[in-house]
Amino acid sequence: MQDYKLDEVDMKILERLRYNAKFTLTVLSKELDMPVSTIRYRIKKLEESKVILGYVPLIDRTNLGYKVSLILEIDTIPKYIERVVNEISQFPPTVRVYGVDSGPKLHVHAIFKEEEEAYSFISHRLYNIKGINSVETSKIIRRYKIDPSILL
Amino acid sequence: MQDYKLDEVDMKILERLRYNAKFTLTVLSKELDMPVSTIRYRIKKLEESKVILGYVPLIDRTNLGYKVSLILEIDTIPKYIERVVNEISQFPPTVRVYGVDSGPKLHVHAIFKEEEEAYSFISHRLYNIKGINSVETSKIIRRYKIDPSILL
């Protein structure tokens, strides 16, 4: 279902779930002062209409030992872009790969346990891929705002 | 609890939950061939140790009518950075704000319903903030890989 129009109730439910996807129907029912079955019906519709794509746990990379989080801007030779994307996406450190409109560029997020691992990844892995012109690297040093529910 | 060491069981549980945070203990119990109570104990530990920070629904912005997703690189005058961060973070379109190591730069993700709204945001909102030198903009035109569970 595309372009499913959300009303205020849907928005309120989404808002609460974005805070905590584990709220029970009963809790939402009380908070929004609506019957449990109505809440359930709405959520099911949000899921079926693909407004809600799924549910995930938020994992803090730092508590898993991944100290280094990089943003990579990869300039790519146009005709190799699909190939570059495929190779990059398969590396475990890359968590997100986007195509952007400026130049034939890829915007990549990747996480590593140590600096050393990151540099090794860039020089040994990335620069070995045919079709990559250049890689600009930024390290994330501060998280000011995170709204993980919305997919870019 | 910091630096909680994860064993293979923890990793397997995480892996399954990252695919779907709504798997019941019973389902995980069968998949991993372990008692429900053990699965429960492990997940609770992952939560208490802050490896799992919470649970969120994944929301597809496009199905909410947000067609435009921008990556903004904001060059900031060092002494104003906290102020800039506070102002930017309060705007509803900004979903993520990171500080990066290159220059006094902020890396911002923002979503908009239309192009017009995005340009208006940049010219009327961003450039009115004291302390911003320049804003480089990229529009996301393709999502190749998304791993939303891992926080950057």
Add this chain to the structure above:
DNA sequence: ATTGAAAATAAGCCCTA
């Protein structure tokens, strides 16, 4: 699309090893 109630599942708690 909304609701209430019953039935089926699952989570939470406590105790033991």
Add this chain to the structure above:
DNA sequence: TAGGGCTTATTTTCAAT
């Protein structure tokens, strides 16, 4: 830390509006 059993809570189904 792992496991089992009992109690409560939650989800699911279904019929009626």
